[in-house]
Amino acid sequence: MTNHIHFLVTPRQTVALSNMMKVVGSRYAQSMNLKYGRTGTVWESRHSIKLDTTGRLYADLLSVY
Numbered sequence: 001m002t003n004h005i006h007f008l009v010t011p012r013q014t015v016a017l018s019n020m021m022k023v024v025g026s027r028y029a030q031s032m033n034l035k036y037g038r039t040g041t042v043w044e045s046r047h048s049i050k051l052d053t054t055g056r057l058y059a060d061l062l063s064v065y
Helices: 016-036 055-064
Strands: none
Touching: none
16 A cells, blocks of 8 residues: 555644644655655645544554554
8 A cells, every 4th residue: 555654643632633644744745846846735635534433443454564
């Protein structure tokens, strides 16, 4: 799976995850644009967030890696 990444995080504050994704996305875009002489966004769409209340997503993620 080279076209996406997974983060498994437990934020301490409500806005922490959103802020982290903003920083990760903008820094990654900056480095890719600099490397390839491009401008603009890199991602096709915004990130998605899923709350894992059952542990199923965690188990699925572990089975992939």
